[in-house]
Amino acid sequence: MKKAASVRAAWGFIDQALSSASNFLVSALAAHSLAPREFGAFALAFAVYLLLLGVSRALCTEPLAVRYTAQEQVVFDAGARRAVGSVTVLGLLLGGACLAVGLLIGGSAGGALVALGVAAPALLVQDAWRYVFFASGRVRSAALNDFVWVLAQVGLFGLMSGGVLPRSGPIMIIAWGAGAGLGAVLGLRQSRIVPAWSSLPGWVREHSDLCGRFAGEFIAAAGAVHLVNFGIGVTAGLAAAGSIRGALLVFGPLSMILMAAAVVLLPEFVRNAHFSVDVLTRNARLASWALFGVSVVWGLVCLATPASIGQRLLGQNWPGMRSVLPQIAVMMCGAGASVGATLGLRAVGAARRSLRARLSIIPVTIVGGLLGASLWSAAGAAMGFAVASVTGAVIWWRHFRAAAQEWCLTAEIQSVNAADAGTPQFEAPVS
Structure with a gap:
């Protein structure tokens, strides 16, 4: 048991290194490339992303980890299907809210929020798959998913460095979200679970405590x-x-x-x-x-x-x-x-x-x-x-x-x- 836990922990830190590398890449590139005011707008958008991520985890994936980790596989799969489906719907709702607010306020901050609104569903669903893999003990699957995300992001940022894509805060956020989208699609194949798209109200009600x-x-x-x-x-x-x-x-x-x-x-x-x-x-x-x-x-x-x-x-x-x-x-x-x-x-x-x-x-x-x-x-x-x-x-x-x-x-x-x-x-x- 201790050996299995140690292996899961080792793979977990590898996975988090990859996940954090993705966040670090986009933040470091923004800090290095953008003027202070533009970087401030990017920082506010990134702060909003962290808010959306925290809400998604609190409502959907943390209850999955607490309630289903010690359950049988069939029960866990049913919970994972509902949890990821709930995150998908929540991501679309929160992303739409960011998009609307960004279009309303305009300017540098507005442009960054619009980009976040487009990227938010992919970012949240990819994170949900990570929680599913961790809770089920399939930590290597989470690491592979994050590796694909980072690889895609590096390629897109390379296009920015080469001048193929414009280097701006919104474009950086979109590229970051595109890599997460690839990870979200890969999660479907890895898990062989089809999310229950209409499960959000029932999930929140069932785990309201x-x-x-x-x-x-x-x-x-x-x-x-x-x-x-x-x-x-x-x-x-x-x-x-x-x-x-x-x-x-x-x-x-x-x-x-x-x-x-x-x-x-x-x-x-x-x-x-x-x-x-x-x-x-x-x-x-x-x-x-x-x-x-x-x-x-x-x-x-x-x-x-x-x-x-x-x-x-x-x-x-x-x-x-x-x-x-x-x-x-x-x-x-x-x-x-x-x-x-x-x-x-x-x-x-x-x-x-x-x-x-x-x-x-x-x-x-x-x-x-x-x-x-x-x-x-x-x-x-x-x-x-x-x-x-x-x-x-x-x-x-x-x-x-x-x-x-x-x-x-x-x-x-x-x-x-x-x-x-x-x-x-x-x-x-x-x-």
Whole structure:
């Protein structure tokens, strides 16, 4: 069992490296090629994409991982069919909304949103297939899918470099989405599953105890971050907003590792929870300590990067990015320390506690970020993010410890009841 989990984890990190490479390529090319204002528009569109991705995962693919990972193959396939179908419909709806808003506002930001609206369905469906493959233990299929995406994207970006395609923010987003579209089509062949296109309302209704809280949790967190980002754009201009996005780009490899941990470890933690909550707690602690250590090391490397190298890689946007690197480094350390607890809460289905923890962090993010932005522009906002992240790590772990105790108590009660009834079975508590 340990060997199989290790193999899945290794392939999972390979897959996330490929997936993050795709995001990094488009972001790095934009940072290097676009003027600060145009890059700011691209950064806002990319932030909207992350919002759409989070909503899609919260409503569709995270409930699949929590509820279906430990199920029989036939049951899992039925859930995967409905989940991917739900993502497809959701992607079309959200993409259409982006398209309409982009056409309405016009300008650089509008053009980037229009491009995102076209690319969004492909981007979300490709990500859904990755979740399906991870939850079913077919991690190599996810890696192959992402490899095809990156390969297609490199080819299209090569055409831009050769002058065959114009180099602009919207064209970069379209090329990025085209590669994802190829991965989405490949996912159909790999899985041999036909999505249930009309399943979105039923899926959300059936898993409302998870969907609503996961979505509320993500929207609250993302809304707070984006509120601060737009506050920076209003008070200090798009270039300042681009500085924070650029600093996050510098931490792209670390973000890749944290995202890989989230995608890879959630199904493993679900399996741990059904085996033993003590195993789950121990692995959650190990994951957080390991990711915190990696975050510290990467932060020190970024802070020690010579200006000449930063300028060469990221062009004229480097000075603004460098000014907020220390705060973003602290923020990423807090994020790394939180991973084990956040995934542990999901693994035991403690959606109510997870939402409560997230809502406790939101006021710190908003107050600290907006106050910092008004006083010290991008650097102050980044400091607000850092304080919220460190505070959040403490809150997440407090709630996970409580949820683990509740899980143990529920398991003991159900075990006694099952023994009395002569039917020894255990169902995970839903909270």
